[in-house]
Amino acid sequence: MYQLKKVLSFKVLRKYNMLSDNLKTLLASTQSFAIKSQNFHWNVEGSNFPQYHAFFDTLYGDVSATIDPIAEYIRILGHYTPGSLTRYAELSIIQDQTKIPRAELMFVESLQDCETMLQLVTAMFDEAASENQHGIENYMAELQDLYGKKAWFIRSILKRERE
Secondary structure (H helix, E strand, O other): HHHHHHHHHHHHHOHHHHHHHHHHHHHHHHHHHHHHHHHHHHHHOOOHHHHHHHHHHHHHHHHHHHHHHHHHHHHHHOOOOOOOOHHHHHHHHOOOOOOOOOOOHHHHHHEEEHHHHHHHHHHHHHHHHHHHHHHHHHHHHHHHHHEEEHHHHHHHHOOOOOO
């Protein structure tokens, strides 16, 4: 009986390697987006500074709050989480920002990042569903809502005129 459990356990863990790897990409990308959002929060300037500063604070906080659950799903699948800046840089699909752009460019870049994250979590939703990982599937649905709403907010901020 022990041998059968060992074989089944190995097959289950091997089965979730791809889902776990994609969760690692999501974790690294989320960390990167959170750091970028915090940087924008600290450095945004302009005539609407109080609103922009508050927006980036909320964006940073909302994105940061998703980090721990993603890491826990990696552990639930039997894998270890990446935890170094080097590994995050290797895995992240969010482009780093080493300069301090103008406020409008911060929003443009954040919109691109929200859309990138939305594409990633949408693909992961489908992957989790196909693997019958319904907890992960549900969490990806929550993240779809988060990134979709943030993208809507940013598009509204960037809009120049009413059509």
